[in-house]
Amino acid sequence: MTAIHATAIVDPRAELAASVSVGPYAVIGAGVVVGEGSSIGAHCVIEGPTTIGRDNRIHSHAALGGAPQDMKYRGEPTALAIGDRNTIFQFCTFSRGTVQDAGVTRVGDDNWIMAYVHLAHDVQVGSHCILANSATLAGHVHLADWVFLGGLTGVHQFCKVGAHAMTGFQSHVAQDVPPFMTTNGNPLTVHGINAEGLRRRGYSRERIAQVKQMHRLLYREGLTLERAREAIAALAGTVEGGDADVRLLLDFLAASTRGIVR
DSSP, X not given: OOEEOTXXXXXXXXXXXXXXXXXXXXXXXXXXXXXXXXXXXTTOEEOSSEEEOSSOEEOTTOEEEEOOSOTTOOSOOOEEEEOSSOEEOTTOEEEOOOTTTTSEEEEOSXXXXXXXXXXXXXXXXXXXXXXOTTOEEOTTOEEOXXXXXXXXXXXXXXXXXXXXXXXXXXXXXXXXXXXXXXEETTTTEEXXXXXXXXXXXXXXXXXXXXXXXXXHHHHTSOOOHHHHHHHHHTTTTSSTTHHHHHHHHHHHHHHOSSOBOO
């Protein structure tokens, strides 16, 4: 049976799978759905509509699914969706979406989200991301898969951070961060590529060398953005498996709306 502490309050309109555990003084509202194997720590507050998948670990005092902190919000039915196998530490706050965007704030699978992280309305987080303590994502921010945000990183609304990118401690992200890049500071500066992360994910030396070349073309050769894109496109077909990396970077550059950190 679901293990619900005697002091927890669970709305009868919430749906908790049989193997879910709920800690002392937690409050779970109507419209919350929690999948098998997930645990909710003491003093958590989860409001609906919120869907939480399987095998998530939500530590104490998290506040998930609250109304968006957007002055245009008028009580429209929006949602929060969290995938599987995420670890969410103490005092995290995730808001629901707004009708001005997709209406859903979304977190993927296998993310490690440390204490005091804030996800504002309509944020989209991919899978396998690490968000260190007190990282703060403003509304409509998109993180792709395998992103690492250093502690106290702040991301401006509508910014995008590409797959495998990293930010250092207290980074100020006001423009889009392309895939693979490592960044730091205020104003934000690109320092290189996330080579160690790529090695850990099984990238060959040849693929990593090609990613380094793409970084040089984009940041070190003095090329205009359009000329850099042309030179990056010319790398296709030269490294086994590398075409996916070329396409990932080019697609990101083409979709950027705030301009890239450069």
